[in-house]
Structure formats: C-alpha cells, structure tokens
Amino acid sequence: MNKPRLAAQSRSHLDQRFKNIGPGIRYASPVRGWVKAIRVALGMSTAQLAKRLGVKQPSVVALEQSEAKGTIELATLRRAAEALDCTLVYALLPNQPLEAIVHDRARTFARRRLAPVEHSMLLEGQEVTAKDADARLHEIVRETNPRLFWD
Secondary structure: OOOHHHHHHHHHHHHHHHHHHHHHHOOOOOOOOOHHHHHHOOOHHHHHHHHHOOOOOOOOHHHHHHHHHHOHHHHHHHHHHHHOOOOOOOOOOOOOOOOOOHHHHHHHHHHHHHHHHHHHHOOOOOOOHHHHHHHHHHHHHOOOOOHHHOO
C-alpha cells in the first residue's frame, strides 16, 4: 500500500476515534495538578500516597509540584494514578478533524505553487479565471505527496 493512501486511512481512522470522544471536549487540569486534587478528594495524605508508591513523603510533594509545573514524566504520572486507583488517560486531541488540517495545509501549499504562475500569466495578459485556478488547485492537492505540505 502506498504511503499517501496509508496516511489518509490513518487520518480517517483517528478522526472516527476522535468523534467518539466528542467535539470540542477540552480538559483543563486542576491548578495544582490531578494527583494532588484526587489525593485530597480521597482524604489521603502525602505520607499515605508515598507509602503506596514506595517512596518517601517529600518525593510525593515533589511529584505533585512537578505535575503542576508540567514537567512530570508520563511513567511517574502513571504510577501515581495507579496508586490512587485511577487510570492515566493520555491523548492529543486535534482542534479540528485531521482531514481538515491536511486539506487546509494542502490548499496553502497549492496556492504557494500557483501564485508565481498566475502572476506571470497576468503580466502576459492571460489572466487565470477563478474556475481555472480552483481546478488547478484541486489537481495539485490531489497529485502531491502529503509529506510535501509540511515543508
């Protein structure tokens, strides 16, 4: 299977999975982080969480501070989640469907390629109609390897 087709199938598959999550869902982390918020909500002390993690109490304080700063490692966060009887959910949620992102990028790429040609034709008195320009734009998008859109 060729790479552009595989990429298109991957986009389609991921877009379907994101639809199941729901449009526009954004999760804001608590200011002091999820670990501390859940630990406090459970009525658990830092010493108790430290015992469950097999570390010393100051390590839990450092872990919570690291999460709040956004510098915590995923493996550490996963261990903390398990110690709190939680599941770590990690995802990148696109702001719009992946297909739309690629389509927008492709159109930008095609416009950059067409601009010099259209300008030359205009100077020669051969103005390109909007219909012709749009047809050529679609042709470039359809024929170009998507990897080139990101250069």
